[in-house]
Amino acid sequence: MNKKGYYLLGATLLLAFAGFSATAFKETLTPYVPYEMARKGDRVVQVAGALEKGSSSYVAQEESLYFTLQDPKTKENMDVRYKGLKPANFEDAISIVAIGRYDETARKFEADKLLVKCPSKYQGAEVKTYS
């Protein structure tokens, strides 16, 4: 192969990889959305809100945590089911981010990851991830 051929091959590979990365980026991107959009349930998204006091309950048989988030602005509610154990400091959280997908039939947001923001002094807030 001549030099030009190598360059062409290189450019093709590079383009292919760029396409591969862009696809991966799009597929793994979890946008922050308002509850209304999350309810469409067409992709993995993240929703944020404050924990409705007293709404959380852990069902041991299902190993799931149920709770309700409230959008601080619109005061809208979103029921969430998180398949996992209750994170430490969960009840004290100032805000909770749930990452997952809305389930149309269960009428619940099925979270597979939670970000729990606790009041703390490290520059105002501390976040911990649970998956």
Added chain:
Amino acid sequence: MLDSLAQLYLPGALTLWCALFFSLMALWGYAHSLSPAGAAASLPFARRAYAFFAMSVVLCGLLMTLLLALRDFRIEYVFQYSGLDLPMHYQIAALWAGQKGSFLIWLFWGALLGLLIGRTAGKNEPAVMGIYTLTLLGILFILVRENPFVMLRETPLDGEGLNPLLQDDWMVIHPPIMFIGYAATAIPFAFAMASLWRRQYDDWAARSFPWALGGFLVLGSAILLGGYWAYETLGWGGYWGWDPVENASLIPWLFGTVLIHGLHMERTRGRFRRINYVLATLGYLSVLYGTFLTRSGVLADFSVHSFVDLGISGWLIGLMVFFAGLSIFLLATRLKEVPTEANEDPFLSRGTFLVLAAITILISTAVITAGTSAPLLTRFMENPGQVGPSFYNRVNLPIALLIALLLAAVPYLSWKGNEPREILQKMIGPLGFAAVLSVAAGIWAVREPIHLLFVFLSGLALATNAHKTFTKYRAGGLRAAGGYLAHVGVGIILLGILASSGYDESTKVTLELGKPRQVGDATLTFQRFLPRVGREKEGMEIRVQQAGGKEFLVRPRMFTNDRTRQVMVNPDIRNFLLQDFYVSPIELDPGESAEVALAQGTSSRIGDREFRFDSFELQAEGGNAMAAMAAGKPINIVTRVTVTQEGKSETVQPVYAFNPATGEVSNPMVALASGGTLSVGGIVPMNGTVQLLFNKPLLSIDVTRKPLIQLVWYGFYVVLIGGTIALVFRLREMQRRE
């Protein structure tokens, strides 16, 4: 102005203002010594001004450390990040707990490093030092504006304390080392800019190479320590989470990796001459960009390390724009003049493979940068979002394969080019090793073809480089072996990453106190609670019996921080030759509890258990409990309780300790062999009855087996040792030449 002056701790503010004054003097001196008229006399002046600047900064850093050590809570920073309850080493570590302090320590190291750079810059010292001082001036401006010496109007009695997550020994060493690494990225940048500016294209590579290599080693060590921290104490389940803050340190390190190879090529073979300027620039700008991302609040909702906007985003953007503008201007106007060699390498040659490896690492860096910037990139779209670890893992898998392949070939390639058959012949030994390794991996658990290829190529890279390290060592000692040794380490790391993150097994289980539970091929028993002893925090003891009969204890910690009431968790890890056994507590549920009041000699049932209060005994220091009680001294009431369940009995002795002087009561729970705990809730001395509390605490834990994770650490050590060997020999060579 006067109002805000009154609120500053003057000695501290003075050191910053002095630093500002002397740095401007130094800048003026360096600039003047470059002008035709200025000449000789200005350089000693500039050096002296720089020395005074460095002295002011060091003084400033020491003063803040002293204020922290003295717990002078008049100072807002001391108040915000420290407290009376902290031991001295955390009190001092509070220096880098907040943003202002972080910038201070960055400037501190930067100023100290600057004292050594001038001597290594040769004739170009004024330009190099001028640009280097400019980079420090940027940080200094931030500090003068966001002054860390602001005082409170009233002196609080105690500070707000240090974030419990940061109260850890790793916190004492990891961040300061990280900041040396960040500060060091400005050095190759200053050399590169000065070289372009003064049109002295020839020796900057050789002169800045040891700095670039040293910075690479320091930043690498800091990343390694951060990984340890995340894995061993924070209980995040792994050493790397692709968190924006982690990535912000990885990106400059990857640029540094390419830069040291580029500078080495330029120094020895005159190659990479133009691209090295770009690499040094990107390395420095990526530090500024990472600082902007993590300190400006744009990632506030996306990162484990959340930082809130301090109002310095504007400054950081300004700094980035300034240095990006400066470098783009210099690169655009001068790069064409830099002589290069026409690339006539055949494909199968060392030169081509090095270029390919450099491109591959740069692509990886670009992808990681894009992923980290996702919240920023998508901000302009409808809904900002982020990408998770799966993005980085997916995209970097093919990159790792390619890197391993290139690394494997490099030791046997010559500059002039080789025939494929010649290379394969030389590779027979390593190929055999890689094949055996892949078969072994296949027998063990690796089934996916792409993972088998990964094992094969990583093993091959490990073996060819190990072979070359050995032959180089035999031929001429360690002198030329460092680089190959570092590549051996990369092969080891790749194997460790695949095994530990691709083939780990993780289960979440809930253990009832005292009741054995099967998890995989091991039996776990939550045996007892561990009380707080000195600096050892409260925790749990879990007995693990493995199928082979091996038995050991793990003691994960779970405690509430006294100040913030935050629940803290530290995992416990047992290292074995082939895997780590990792136990991290998730939640402790006090469980159902029941209470009975019993007079001595009587019994009562709770569920299927019968409790009998046999007797009690009073104990006190000095022996005479009655006299102690009468004197109001602390006493212990040791009870004897027999618990019977399904015909089996056991006797336990829960204690009730009472100090009449303080009213303090301590009544620790005692674990029962039949499960659950017993404690004494109270005593009624009048009629001699005790209140017994029966609890069935439930502990939820994460049990993970991480195979071969040790390889990640060992591989990293090998990389760092290899790099250090190379650095030591380059420094010796330079000394000889001077």
